[in-house]
Amino acid sequence: DTTVKQNPRYKLARVGKPVNLICSQTMNHDTMYWYQKKPNQAPKLLLFYYDKILNREADTFEKFQSSRPNNSFCSLYIGSAGLEYSAMYLCASSSKGQGNSDYTFGSGTRLLVI
Amino acid sequence: GEQVEQRPPHLSVREGDSAIIICTYTDSATAYFSWYKQEAGAGLQLLMSVLSNVDRKEEQGLTVLLNNKEKRLSLNLTAAHPGDSAVYFCAVSEGDSGTYQRFGTGTKLQVVP
Numbered sequence: 001d002t003t004v005k006q007n008p009r010y011k012l013a014r015v016g017k018p019v020n021l022i023c024s025q026t027m028n029h030d031t032m033y034w035y036q037k038k039p040n041q042a043p044k045l046l047l048f049y050y051d052k053i054l055n056r057e058a059d060t061f062e063k064f065q066s067s068r069p070n071n072s073f074c075s076l077y078i079g080s081a082g083l084e085y086s087a088m089y090l091c092a093s094s095s096k097g098q099g100n101s102d103y104t105f106g107s108g109t110r111l112l113v114i
Numbered sequence: 115g116e117q118v119e120q121r122p123p124h125l126s127v128r129e130g131d132s133a134i135i136i137c138t139y140t141d142s143a144t145a146y147f148s149w150y151k152q153e154a155g156a157g158l159q160l161l162m163s164v165l166s167n168v169d170r171k172e173e174q175g176l177t178v179l180l181n182n183k184e185k186r187l188s189l190n191l192t193a194a195h196p197g198d199s200a201v202y203f204c205a206v207s208e209g210d211s212g213t214y215q216r217f218g219t220g221t222k223l224q225v226v227p
Contacts, residue, residue, distance in 0.1 A: 042217040090157055105157040
C-alpha cells in the first residue's frame with residue numbers, strides 16, 4: 001500500500017475547541033509532514049517528524065502540536081481552534097535521501113471552524 | 115529561507131496545445147525540485163521530481179526544465195487534454211538532505227476541448 005491515509009475527510013469545529021487530525025502510512029517512511037493549504041495559497045509547512053524528532057516552523061510553533069507514537073502514525077493537534085485555522089490540512093510522508101521521489105501526500109482533511 | 119514564485123496563476127489552453135508553468139527560487143543550493151498536480155477535492159499528486167544536476171527530464175507528455183544558474187524551473191505539458199485540468203504546484207527542497215519542501219502558489223490550468 002503506497003498511500004497516505006487521513007481522517008477525517010471533513011471536520012467541523014467550534015471556535016475555542018480542540019481539534020485532532022490523524023494521518024497514517026504503511027510505507028515505512030521515516031519522515032511525516034503536516035501542511036496547511038488555504039485557497040489560492042501555497043501549501044505551508046507546519047511541522048514534520050524525522051523518526052521521533054519533531055521540527056516545527058517558527059511562525060506556527062505555538063499554534064500546532066503533533067505526536068508520532070509509532071513510525072506509521074502522526075497526528076496534528078490544535079488546542080484552541082480559531083477561525084483562521086479553517087483550511088485544508090495535508091499530511092505527507094517520505095524517506096530521507098530519496099530525493100523526494102517517494103514524497104506522498106494524503107487526500108487531506110478539510111477543517112472548517114465556526 | 116527559500117522563496118518560491120510561480121507563474122502564471124491561471125492558464126487556459128486549447129486541447130492539443132502546450133502549457134508552460136514557471137517557477138523561480140532563491141537558494142542556489144537547492145537539491146531537489148518537484149511538480150505536483152492537485153485535482154478538485156484531492157490531495158497533491160507527485161508528477162515528477164528532479165535533482166539539481168538534471169537539466170531536462172521527460173515523462174509521459176511532461177517535460178521539466180531546470181536552469182540552476184538562473185534559478186528557474188519549468189513544467190511543459192505537451193498536447194494538453196481536458197484531464198490535465200487541475201492546479202499545479204512546484205516545490206523546492208529545503209533542510210538537511212532536502213528534507214522538506216517549499217511550494218509555489220499554484221497555477222490553475224484549464225484545458226478547453
